[in-house]
Amino acid sequence: xxxxxxPELGAEGPLPDAVRLRVVALASDALGxxxxxxxxxxxxxxxxxxxxxxAKLAGSRIAGLLATDDAFREAVAGQVRIRLPELxxxxxxxxxxxxxxxxxxxxxxxxxxSPGWDEVVRTSAERLDAERDSVAGRQAAERVDRLxxxxxxxxxELKETRRRHREQLDALKAENAQLRHKLGDARTRAxxxxxxxxxxxxxxxxxxxxxxxxxxxxDSEVRRLRQRIDELEAEVASARRTERExxxxxxxxxxxxxxxxxxxxxxxxxxxxxxxxxxxxxxLVTAEIAAEGARAPSGHSSLALxxxxxxxxxxxxxxxxxxxxxxxxxxxxxPDMPLSGQRDRLLDGLAPLSAxxxxxxxxxxxxxxxEDRPPVTRPRGVRVLYSPVGVIADDVIRELVAAEPTGRxxxxxxxxxxxxxxxRRDGARVxxxxxxxRLLSRG
Numbered sequence: 001x002x003x004x005x006x007p008e009l010g011a012e013g014p015l016p017d018a019v020r021l022r023v024v025a026l027a028s029d030a031l032g033x034x035x036x037x038x039x040x041x042x043x044x045x046x047x048x049x050x051x052x053x054x055a056k057l058a059g060s061r062i063a064g065l066l067a068t069d070d071a072f073r074e075a076v077a078g079q080v081r082i083r084l085p086e087l088x089x090x091x092x093x094x095x096x097x098x099x100x101x102x103x104x105x106x107x108x109x110x111x112x113x114s115p116g117w118d119e120v121v122r123t124s125a126e127r128l129d130a131e132r133d134s135v136a137g138r139q140a141a142e143r144v145d146r147l148x149x150x151x152x153x154x155x156x157e158l159k160e161t162r163r164r165h166r167e168q169l170d171a172l173k174a175e176n177a178q179l180r181h182k183l184g185d186a187r188t189r190a191x192x193x194x195x196x197x198x199x200x201x202x203x204x205x206x207x208x209x210x211x212x213x214x215x216x217x218x219d220s221e222v223r224r225l226r227q228r229i230d231e232l233e234a235e236v237a238s239a240r241r242t243e244r245e246x247x248x249x250x251x252x253x254x255x256x257x258x259x260x261x262x263x264x265x266x267x268x269x270x271x272x273x274x275x276x277x278x279x280x281x282x283x284l285v286t287a288e289i290a291a292e293g294a295r296a297p298s299g300h301s302s303l304a305l306x307x308x309x310x311x312x313x314x315x316x317x318x319x320x321x322x323x324x325x326x327x328x329x330x331x332x333x334x335p336d337m338p339l340s341g342q343r344d345r346l347l348d349g350l351a352p353l354s355a356x357x358x359x360x361x362x363x364x365x366x367x368x369x370x371e372d373r374p375p376v377t378r379p380r381g382v383r384v385l386y387s388p389v390g391v392i393a394d395d396v397i398r399e400l401v402a403a404e405p406t407g408r409x410x411x412x413x414x415x416x417x418x419x420x421x422x423x424r425r426d427g428a429r430v431x432x433x434x435x436x437x438r439l440l441s442r443g
Contacts, residue, residue: 015110016125020063022107027062028055030079038075040065048418050368050390066111077112088112091120102127306432308439314429315357317409323400323428324350324436325393325414326365332415333437343376349440351379362400366393394419401428 015023029051031043039047042065046058054062066073081088087100091114106124109117303310315322330342337345346363354361360383367373367386378384387393394416401423404410410428413436414420420430 015121016103016106016128018103018128019106019110019121019124021059022103023066023110024055024059024062025051026080026107026111027066027076028052028059030076030083031062033079034075038072040069040072050392052390073111073113080108080111084108088114091115091117305430306434306438308435308442311411311413311431311435311439314409314411314431315353315359320357320359320409320411321404322359322361323397323410323412324361324363325397325412325416325419325433326363327393328414328416329433329436332433340374343374346440347376347379347382347384350382353440354379354381364393364396364400368392398422398426401426404428 031039031047031054032051034047036044036047042061043054043058046054049057066076084104087104087108091105091109091112094115102124106121108114109120109124114120303313314320324346326343326346327339330337330339330346334342334345343365350361350363353359358381361381362383362385364385364387368389368391371389373386376384385396387396397412397414397419401410401412406427410423412419412423412428412430413433414430415433424430
């Protein structure tokens with residue numbers, strides 16, 4: 001039997017913010033345990049997400065449904081009674097525990113509609129308001145104490161500043177007396193400098209006369225130097241002709257050395273099997289032009305999803321990107337091996353596949369439940385990713401596929417039906433995990 005509708009209380013109404021957030025958190029946590037029939041249609045898409053992600057993405061929608069959908073609220077209340085049995089039983093018997101968290105008590109009472117639940121919610125709201133007022137009063141008193149202390153500090157600093165200013169004034173007076181004394185000395189030195197300037201002008205006149213006599217000698221020296229310049233210009237012209245002849249020989253030798261270096265570089269590229277540069281600016285242009293539509297597969301194949309020949313055909317397409325659900329493949333193919341051995345076997349097999357097909361390969365391992373990231377030896381041409389804490393590998397694969405430009409061949413290896421459905425909707429081709437393991441076993 002559903003509880004009576006309560007229009008005066010809702011997730012957006014009189015419920016305090018802390019209680020409303022706790023209600024949404026409890027409902028998000030319980031959502032994963034509900035049957036598909038108990039999950040409302042608007043929440044079906046987030047039902048498989050982690051509880052924190054459900055609360056973040058659909059918090060307002062969950063709160064609204066709890067206020068309007070009694071069946072959904074009662075289903076959530078059933079899960080809350082299982083997870084918090086003592087508190088739910090106490091509320092059902094009309095005895096709210098006094099030592100319990102008022103936010104937790106109000107949230108459970110609101111969801112389970114225990115007897116007198118509205119009074120419990122109001123009482124909890126009043127307790128929260130009282131606690132906030134008490135905290136605000138303490139903060140105000142602390143602020144008054146801080147201001148009083150700042151006033152005392154400012155008074156002491158003002159006294160200290162006045163004392164320093166008096167000392168600085170005395171120092172300035174003493175310095176002024178010294179400057180007056182120095183000014184008198186400077187005036188005396190100025191008179192002496194004027195006398196020295198008169199002597200210097202007389203000496204300059206004598207020097208001018210000597211310069212005039214030496215000008216004639218300089219003119220003759222200039223004529224001799226000009227003649228020497230003409231001789232040097234003739235020698236430079238002869239040297240340029242000789243240098244031009246030598247430059248032709250040097251150019252030939254430099255061109256021969258350049259051709260040798262180019263041949264050596266091409267041979268080194270073939271020896272190292274260096275791939276061409278990945279990516280193209282045209283990919284960005286293609287993605288922007290096709291942004292109005294949706295990605296669609298380029299064709300269909302009659303081969304089975306677990307046939308390695310299908311995977312071979314897809315990887316033969318130009319610039320193909322192979323995205324591998326790591327543990328989905330390893331646990332399907334080699335379930336008896338430890339996880340470290342499964343990872344090494346998968347990556348060792350992908351190395352020659354990358355070299356042979358020249359496809360871009362990304363392997364995603366699920367690490368949502370742990371902060372440890374086991375070290376792996378990443379083969380050339382293979383990208384290895386661990387999903388972040390709290391994020392499953394399936395979501396990372398969906399993001400990788402969505403990030404690719406429309407028109408690029410993207411192949412996802414996974415036997416997870418939910419992943420396959422989502423990436424097909426974004427235009428990727430899907431093959432079963434056994435197709436990759438069989439292809440790797442063929443070498």
